Amino acid sequence: MTVTKNKKNFWLTDSTILKLEQLATEKNLTLGGVIEYLIETLYAHETSQNQALLAEVEAMMHKHLHSILEPITEDLKRVRITGNVIDRNTQMMLEFWNHYFIMTDAKQLGSTDRLKTVPFTQAEELIKNRIAHNRQKKIDQETKRALPDNQGS
Numbered sequence: 088m089t090v091t092k093n094k095k096n097f098w099l100t101d102s103t104i105l106k107l108e109q110l111a112t113e114k115n116l117t118l119g120g121v122i123e124y125l126i127e128t129l130y131a132h133e134t135s136q137n138q139a140l141l142a143e144v145e146a147m148m149h150k151h152l153h154s155i156l157e158p159i160t161e162d163l164k165r166v167r168i169t170g171n172v173i174d175r176n177t178q179m180m181l182e183f184w185n186h187y188f189i190m191t192d193a194k195q196l197g198s199t200d201r202l203k204t205v206p207f208t209q210a211e212e213l214i215k216n217r218i219a220h221n222r223q224k225k226i227d228q229e230t231k232r233a234l235p236d237n238q239g240s
Contacts, residue, residue, distance in 0.1 A: 092119070
């Protein structure tokens with residue numbers, strides 16, 4: 088493969104010309120060869136530096152994203168498991184109520200909008216208290232977990 092070369096004229100300082108001539112002597116090249124050598128070396132060096140810098144940035148981003156996503160992944164896993172349990176329990180309740188309505192030959196739904204029995208009101212209160220208690224336990228656990236982190240500072 089033949090490479091065609093074109094003639095160009097450049098204006099250079101005396102010190103630059105002196106450096107080019109010294110390098111030409113050291114490398115056994117012509118002045119044009121020295122310029123080509125310097126440009127190729129510059130681009131090769133920049134490319135390798137850029138690749139190393141990109142690899143470093145990518146590693147830092149991966150580490151940072153991993154540290155952000157890890158707690159979220161655990162929370163999502165808990166939500167998914169909880170959702171599965173709730174779905175299973177809901178399906179069981181639907182099956183139970185369907186069976187109950189069939190066995191009692193129910194013709195109409197006694198809606199809580201129309202009438203709330205004493206046991207139903209007690210059940211509502213029990214569930215409300217249970218949810219509040221579990222929420223408080225969770226807050227206490229989070230506080231205990233955060234406490235050792237703050238004491239180390």
